Amino acid sequence: MRFSRTQLGGLALAVVVSLTAAPETAGASTGAAGSPSSVPSSHEIAAVPGVPDSGALTGDVVLAGTVTADSRPVAGALVVAYAWPRNDVWDATSVGRTYTMLPVAQARTDADGHYDLRVFDPRSLDPFRNDDGAVNVSLTATANGKTQVVDQVLRDAGQQTTGESEVMTDDSAMTAAPAANDGSIDLNGPGSMAPDTIGGVVQPAQGSCSSMTTTNVANLPPGWVIVGQSFSGTAYVKANFKYTSGATSEFGVAASTTGAEGTWTANVGVTTSTAGQSETDFPTKTGKGKYFYETTFNSSKFKLGCYHYNTTQWTYSYQVRATDQFGGAKAVSTTNTSGATECIPYNKGTTLRVNKSKAITWSNGFQINSPIATVALSSRTGYSTSAELDYTQIKDIQLCGKGGGPASTTALTVGAKAL
Amino acid sequence: MKRRGLLIVTGLLVLAGVGSGCGSTFGVVEGGPLGPSDMDTAICIPAKIGQPVTIGTIALANTSDRDVVIDEVSFLDNDGLVIIQSLAIPNPGYPDKEGSLGSGATLGFPPDTTGFTEDWSKKMPTTGLTVPAHGPSVTWDLVFGLRGTKQVSAGQGIEIAYHDAQTKFHIMFKLAIEIQNDPDGCVKADDARNGVTTEPSEA
Numbered sequence: 146m147r148f149s150r151t152q153l154g155g156l157a158l159a160v161v162v163s164l165t166a167a168p169e170t171a172g173a174s175t176g177a178a179g180s181p182s183s184v185p186s187s188h189e190i191a192a193v194p195g196v197p198d199s200g201a202l203t204g205d206v207v208l209a210g211t212v213t214a215d216s217r218p219v220a221g222a223l224v225v226a227y228a229w230p231r232n233d234v235w236d237a238t239s240v241g242r243t244y245t246m247l248p249v250a251q252a253r254t255d256a257d258g259h260y261d262l263r264v265f266d267p268r269s270l271d272p273f274r275n276d277d278g279a280v281n282v283s284l285t286a287t288a289n290g291k292t293q294v295v296d297q298v299l300r301d302a303g304q305q306t307t308g309e310s311e312v313m314t315d316d317s318a319m320t321a322a323p324a325a326n327d328g329s330i331d332l333n334g335p336g337s338m339a340p341d342t343i344g345g346v347v348q349p350a351q352g353s354c355s356s357m358t359t360t361n362v363a364n365l366p367p368g369w370v371i372v373g374q375s376f377s378g379t380a381y382v383k384a385n386f387k388y389t390s391g392a393t394s395e396f397g398v399a400a401s402t403t404g405a406e407g408t409w410t411a412n413v414g415v416t417t418s419t420a421g422q423s424e425t426d427f428p429t430k431t432g433k434g435k436y437f438y439e440t441t442f443n444s445s446k447f448k449l450g451c452y453h454y455n456t457t458q459w460t461y462s463y464q465v466r467a468t469d470q471f472g473g474a475k476a477v478s479t480t481n482t483s484g485a486t487e488c489i490p491y492n493k494g495t496t497l498r499v500n501k502s503k504a505i506t507w508s509n510g511f512q513i514n515s516p517i518a519t520v521a522l523s524s525r526t527g528y529s530t531s532a533e534l535d536y537t538q539i540k541d542i543q544l545c546g547k548g549g550g551p552a553s554t555t556a557l558t559v560g561a562k563a564l
Numbered sequence: 565m566k567r568r569g570l571l572i573v574t575g576l577l578v579l580a581g582v583g584s585g586c587g588s589t590f591g592v593v594e595g596g597p598l599g600p601s602d603m604d605t606a607i608c609i610p611a612k613i614g615q616p617v618t619i620g621t622i623a624l625a626n627t628s629d630r631d632v633v634i635d636e637v638s639f640l641d642n643d644g645l646v647i648i649q650s651l652a653i654p655n656p657g658y659p660d661k662e663g664s665l666g667s668g669a670t671l672g673f674p675p676d677t678t679g680f681t682e683d684w685s686k687k688m689p690t691t692g693l694t695v696p697a698h699g700p701s702v703t704w705d706l707v708f709g710l711r712g713t714k715q716v717s718a719g720q721g722i723e724i725a726y727h728d729a730q731t732k733f734h735i736m737f738k739l740a741i742e743i744q745n746d747p748d749g750c751v752k753a754d755d756a757r758n759g760v761t762t763e764p765s766e767a
Binding site for chain 1: 621623669671
């Protein structure tokens with residue numbers, strides 16, 4: 146799928162980027178404690194060459210948000226969006242390969258810390274669009290000698306979450322945050338670029354990233370990912386889940402300043418990954434049972450490099466992120482419940498097939514266990530029209546939805562029960 | 565706030581825009597106060613040719629501040645489906661009530677409404693129905709009485725033309741409906757789609 150100019154009018158996300166302010170700068174704030182007064186940037190940060198300032202453009206906003214420090218907005222921060230290569234590029238990428246990520250938009254925050262990103266020509270995003278049209282970007286926010294990075298996904302308006310998506314936590318009861326598209330990160334949070342060190346001396350990097358690179362440092366073993374679920378409280382139903390070629394899942398990104406095992410923080414931003422070229426058809430489950438449907442995805446450890454034009458220095462941070470589907474299919478029993486209570490009858494012999502639903506997020510649906518990184522990332526399915534759930538009624542039963550009927554908005558929480 | 569057949573766009577992504585999803589063609593605005601619809605669903609029910617069935621899986625609510633009036637409800641790419649009746653049934657309190665909400669996919673029309681939370685005593689024809697402003701406190705379930713005229717009768721979506729005091733609207737709910745003149749027709753079709761085959765037994 147490709148965006149038209151018109152479609153890009155709806156390509157927008159709201160993002161909050163929290164930025165760690167230097168103490169002296171935070172102390173320079175004139176606002177009372179807890180007031181919304183903005184923290185001014187300590188100096189004018191050089192813009193990235195060759196990318197028009199969004200403030201000078203009149204096109205549609207593709208991304209908007211706020212930069213904050215200590216919960217207060219930062220004025221004058223420079224925000225730049227760097228596009229990642231398409232997901233399928235990594236399929237054939239060997240370890241050690243480096244890509245230069247191109248800046249596609251930049252903006253400065255206003256007195257409220259707010260920014261609006263616009264692109265000069267929407268077609269400039271075409272080379273980075275994945276099969277479903279989504280564009281993965283790294284956002285950097287630079288102010289006060291600090292650069293913070295958070296990943297986001299640009300999607301067509303029709304594919305975006307509305308803030309109503311379901312959030313599920315799987316059986317292991319971990320508490321990783323869901324990868325909602327809000328992009329917010331903690332103060333002093335992970336993902337900040339570590340300054341370069343020369344001869345044991347930390348170099349005081351300043352200014353924006355005039356160039357941003359990503360290097361595949363290591364490939365991690367495939368990990369099982371929850372991509373679907375079904376629930377039945379009756380013996381008289383068959384459930385079949387398909388994860389079709391082109392279906393897209395969204396994953397949390399793990400971030401670390403050093404990249405060392407034990408330093409990873411889960412779900413700092415989000416990225417997408419697309420199913421392989423063949424359909425993943427999961428085992429049909431008949432009768433009572435609650436199941437997660439899982440397939441495996443590859444992931445890699447990436448080193449992000451930020452080149453500071455002002456000081457000719459590099460700063461770095463690390464990510465672990467999903468790259469592409471590896472394969473495999475299994476249905477795993479779960480003790481989760483659907484919470485579906487809004488039920489309507491379906492007669493024997495009827496079938497209900499639901500392709501599209503609200504997005505479902507499993508807060509720790511992607512388990513990565515390797516010596517490089519052990520982390521549980523969120524997974525989300527539901528944007529794509531190719532993730533499909535069929536129910537076949539063997540006798541008269543009820544199908545139930547959560548927050549709506551089973552045929553519409555919450556397909557992946559559909560449950561079945563006896564009449 | 566969640567409703568069947570209704571995706572209420574809220575929160576941070578408002579700027580993504582109803583505007584981008586609501587084009588205007590020849591003075592008719594796509595989507596409008598009864599939309600947008602995020603549905604992509606198919607229902608199949610086995611029934612003999614001519615046998616009435618009930619399909620009720622769409623809820624309507626008007627989230628604008630103006631009443632809207634439904635002008636016409638029709639099936640996209642209708643191939644053999646006959647609409648016996650197209651009704652709107654008020655479903656007060658939805659979706660807070662638990663239990664059987666409405667009509668689903670069942671044989672017979674009108675359906676046995678025992679246990680339904682829909683108030684069938686207040687059913688209205690959809691054509692000419694006024695959907696009051698400031699939904700979804702008032703939600704209407706869209707219920708069709710249908711019969712098939714062919715071995716496989718089908719429609720690919722539900723189209724609704726409606727208007728308010730100033731504007732004409734059109735919305736399409738992507739709900740495919742199929743009536744199979746074979747008790748096992750829906751299951752067979754589904755199995756075929758899912759790659760399930762029945763191996764011939766060996767003597």
